[in-house]
Amino acid sequence: MAAIELRGVVKRFGPITAVDGLDLEVPEGICLGLLGPNGAGKSTTMRLLTAQAIADAGTLRVLGHELPADSKAARAQMGVVPQLDNLDVDVTVEENLAIFARLYRVPDVGAAVDAALDLSRLRGRRHAAVDQLSGGMRRRLLLARGLVHEPRLVLLDEPTVGLDPQIRTELWTLIGELKARGTTILMSTHYIEEAERLADEVAVMHRGRIISRGHPVELITEHAGRQTAEVYGPPDRLAEVRAEAESRGLPVRPAGPAIAIVGSERGGDSTIPEDAVLRAASLEDVFVLLTGEEAE
Amino acid sequence: MTEQRRMRRLEPAAIAGVMSREAANFRTYWKGTTFSSVLEPIVYLLAFGLGLSATLVDEVNGVPYIQFVGTGMVATAVIFSSALPAMFGTFVKHRFQNTYDAILAAPVDVEELVSAEMLWIGIRSGTYGCIPLVVTIAFGLDPAPGMLLVPLFCFVTALGFAGFGVAMAATVAKIDQFNYVTALFVTPLFLVAGTFFPIDGLPKGVQVAAQLNPLHQLVELVRGGAFGFEAVDLLRFAFLAGFALLTWRIAVHQMHKRLID
Numbered sequence: 001m002a003a004i005e006l007r008g009v010v011k012r013f014g015p016i017t018a019v020d021g022l023d024l025e026v027p028e029g030i031c032l033g034l035l036g037p038n039g040a041g042k043s044t045t046m047r048l049l050t051a052q053a054i055a056d057a058g059t060l061r062v063l064g065h066e067l068p069a070d071s072k073a074a075r076a077q078m079g080v081v082p083q084l085d086n087l088d089v090d091v092t093v094e095e096n097l098a099i100f101a102r103l104y105r106v107p108d109v110g111a112a113v114d115a116a117l118d119l120s121r122l123r124g125r126r127h128a129a130v131d132q133l134s135g136g137m138r139r140r141l142l143l144a145r146g147l148v149h150e151p152r153l154v155l156l157d158e159p160t161v162g163l164d165p166q167i168r169t170e171l172w173t174l175i176g177e178l179k180a181r182g183t184t185i186l187m188s189t190h191y192i193e194e195a196e197r198l199a200d201e202v203a204v205m206h207r208g209r210i211i212s213r214g215h216p217v218e219l220i221t222e223h224a225g226r227q228t229a230e231v232y233g234p235p236d237r238l239a240e241v242r243a244e245a246e247s248r249g250l251p252v253r254p255a256g257p258a259i260a261i262v263g264s265e266r267g268g269d270s271t272i273p274e275d276a277v278l279r280a281a282s283l284e285d286v287f288v289l290l291t292g293e294e295a296e
Numbered sequence: 297m298t299e300q301r302r303m304r305r306l307e308p309a310a311i312a313g314v315m316s317r318e319a320a321n322f323r324t325y326w327k328g329t330t331f332s333s334v335l336e337p338i339v340y341l342l343a344f345g346l347g348l349s350a351t352l353v354d355e356v357n358g359v360p361y362i363q364f365v366g367t368g369m370v371a372t373a374v375i376f377s378s379a380l381p382a383m384f385g386t387f388v389k390h391r392f393q394n395t396y397d398a399i400l401a402a403p404v405d406v407e408e409l410v411s412a413e414m415l416w417i418g419i420r421s422g423t424y425g426c427i428p429l430v431v432t433i434a435f436g437l438d439p440a441p442g443m444l445l446v447p448l449f450c451f452v453t454a455l456g457f458a459g460f461g462v463a464m465a466a467t468v469a470k471i472d473q474f475n476y477v478t479a480l481f482v483t484p485l486f487l488v489a490g491t492f493f494p495i496d497g498l499p500k501g502v503q504v505a506a507q508l509n510p511l512h513q514l515v516e517l518v519r520g521g522a523f524g525f526e527a528v529d530l531l532r533f534a535f536l537a538g539f540a541l542l543t544w545r546i547a548v549h550q551m552h553k554r555l556i557d
Contacts (some may be wrong), residue, residue: 089393104312
């Protein structure tokens, strides 16, 4: 049984179709990275999975439960780590965890809180009020709160959005530990590096549906080839290089101040300028080629 | 790991969980709330009770004016500790703190969430509503056995106003629209409840309208508890229970519309 099975799911908000015929299956025990630009429908998908949004069409099953009818039973076994910090700021770290242990009907609240404190390395701050915590600690607490009932499935909605690199790395370590325990994870992100590091499989979401899916390495080989050549220079020259590469059927994408010729190994020596910087093709190349949007 | 099981509607564990969140937060601010809840009736009783009875009114329907106001103040305490916290608290938790997003991601439904919020406010306000009565006893009101029912009257009325507040919070677009709610509903209900003057001196139409004011029914019930019940008080209590039931369903409906896309 797959942990998540979505078939033909549609969700509209007035004239906007946020999720547009989404098919998504997440097998138990894997970490699936849902990668997509802002507005791709990732957050709406997350809300559909907790029945905080109700689909206009399609079928949704989570941990064997039909949504939205049986969503409460699904939510009991699912942990959610939201994009926005919605901790209770006036109460202590411990109370934040205890409240959610109770909401999840955990039999031994004290033991669950201790385990969550250990996991988030916040044991020493258990009596601190949340508004006294650093940004990184708050994020760790948010993660621990979603895991306090040892869920089978965890939804991580942009878990490190807006965080500085050090805190991001800290969280990646914690998510890595969660993966090692065999918990099924669906993680939405628009950070390529996050998907590369943590996801067993990546599904690229664009305009409300999955446009490509696979192991990061497979996706790169399939869509981007082996090598990317980045060329820097004045706009006129970049336009010339671009036209030449495209005439030979090579995809070219903007890469900040440069252009990137993707799959440059297929182009032959004359296509790729000598001063080009060669690097291995990346998931970012795939992402930009597929979605047409610059990645972060 | 949580075991597989079917979940029912309105589960006590979900309601208790949400209420435990309110209780945990309340522990951080109860001192200020309690201080003002005790001080306010004292100030009112001194200002209205002593001030007015010294100059203008001596007694109403045979009851010393200070006791008349004191028993009526119970209703004032109830509406201000139920409707307003429900309005502002719900709005802030929903819009600014995203608390409800977190709670609804757990196995808690909107109906359980709203019921828990109303119950918590009902209990709190049921308790705070008794303070003016205790203060009035200190000002000379004789204790009576019927007063033991006052917490229940306050609780049921507060449930109704909590539901009203939650429904309003789920309906307004911006927090400053609460000014309309306060001016159109809360203040008139509070003033025409029979707290400071008996409503039987008012024009007939207003008297009839006042019968539909839950706060007026509460005032009458509290005075019944202090000075003797009448048969009609059963109807008054039924009216308050009906008011709570009605606002509960409206609050659930409005919050569902607001919280579930």
